[in-house]
Amino acid sequence: MSDTAAIYTVAYILISVCLVAPPTEFVSLGLTVQNVLSGYLGSEDLNFIYYHIKRTTATLIFHSLLPLGYYIGLLLLSDKHTNLADCLPWKLDIYWQLSLASCIIIHLAAVTLALYWHRKKWSNHPIARTLKYHAPSGSTWMAMASSINVEFRRIDKFTTGVLGRRIIVTDSWIMKTAAYYVHIAHQQDIHLTLTGTEEHDLSHESYHGVQYLNITVTSINSHVNPFVIRLNATEYSDLKEKLHSPIRMARDVVIKQSLSDRFLDAFKKQVDENDVFVKPPDMELEPCIGCMQVTANVKLVKLCDDLTEGDCVPCYCRPMWCRECMGKWFASRQDQSAPENWMSGKSPCPTCRARFCMLDICKIV
Ligand SMILES: [Zn+2]
Ligand SMILES: [Zn+2]
Ligand SMILES: [Zn+2]
Structure with a gap:
């Protein structure tokens, strides 16, 4: 690999990591999939569940293009392909052709999965399937979705974290957004356990140490996988106010409350x-x-x-x-x-x- 190709590879990996798991700085600059596609995604406030169904699907398709993007860049940089005519797929040697095929297969697989999710008004999407498990018999996942949408619109919900990695607690639901999924659990079904804390001595936000709490949410609904929510210790009392059930403490955990x-x-x-x-x-x-x-x-x-x-x-x-x-x-x-x-x-x-x-x-x- 030439020097240029090596530099390109490192740079591409860095940018990809920032796109897949954007650091807070990236998010605040608006460099996220949901900001670029805001027109297609619609309003999160009006239709929370559809918004996240579309956001996760768009994210999947976008991320599946990253290998192809890398391939094209590498192809143009390599010494063998000095003019564009050399880059045509049938003029490449077998390794380049195989790599191109794998990049295209990855992308096609993602598109196929997205089309499968989209069938029957999105009812194959993982978020819709989770909601189906929450629906009482005779009710549909869409009824659950609209109940969440209504509660999400209320101003007294608890939210923390950046877009795409947010924790939302409404009157009857606790949710955590992730790149390809939204964890959803009904408040009545959950047990919360404070499983650990992380201390950061210095942060740009305050001169005192910052403490983060990791709370594991487990549901008695066997279709809901446990998930961990992470928040600043100073937000703990606001979170507790919104929850119906108590948070169990693992031993040796001490919460540093705000002053x-x-x-x-x-x-x-x-x-x-x-x-x-x-x-x-x-x-x-x-x-x-x-x-x-x-x-x-x-x-x-x-x-x-x-x-x-x-x-x-x-x-x-x-x-x-x-x-x-x-x-x-x-x-x-x-x-x-x-x-x-x-x-x-x-x-x-x-x-x-x-x-x-x-x-x-x-x-x-
Ligand atoms: Zn009072
Ligand atoms: Zn007095
Ligand atoms: Zn008085």
Whole structure:
């Protein structure tokens, strides 16, 4: 092999790897199959399942052209073929002809597979077949697909990762996209196990170490193969919120929570230790105005000192906040550069601005 051919081979392999398993930089530049073909693929938001059926098929065909591309480049570079007429297939020697045949066979095989997938409105595609196993008897894979499409359109889904390697959790499904496939499992059927963590000491995103979690998703549905989802530890609490089932921990795994998660845990513990506020019978409790999800469940009562002593001021507001939102509010009023002082800090009441401390937050019973 000549020097030029060797350089070409290395360069071609590098570019191919970037196309098949694009690094994040490539994806953010838009150099992916789905961006190039966005017109054909349609909108992921409108029709999530069809979009990925088409995307995986297009990816397969595109990748099957890579050997042929390599062959053509090598042919043009080789010393034997100085003018284009020498490159005609019937003028080549037997090795070149055999290689050309294999490249074409690889591509034709991919096209045949794609045509097979496409038959009967895509119902032979692996994604459609997986959905068929999820469909209750009497229902079709298309009914499952439209239920996923509807849930995918909701804004409260959990997503993380780059396009083409994304984790999506909707109200009843957990999915992971891959180059030729989308893993799909029904939330009711799954067991999740945190199987390992990876630590990266330095990243361009933060000065602190970054921790990634590997969570294995196994389904009681025997047609669904287990798959691993990988996410940043700081996204763990958002993921848990969207899941119906708990995540089992393998032994020795410690999750490094984000600073605000750790503070919220300590905050809740402190509130649990404080005195409680007994709700008078005539007091009506409304939903927390921070999250509108839970009933207001904390009241500020000055307990840290005598009523007229110290820095804190009594608050006479009716309960309007839940413990979690009060914790977030408290954290947001602290010096963000000195988290070690947060537990001993003070905050104004979100409504009347009366100053309070951690000891003045009472759970309502
Ligand atoms: Zn709240
Ligand atoms: Zn107040
Ligand atoms: Zn106080």
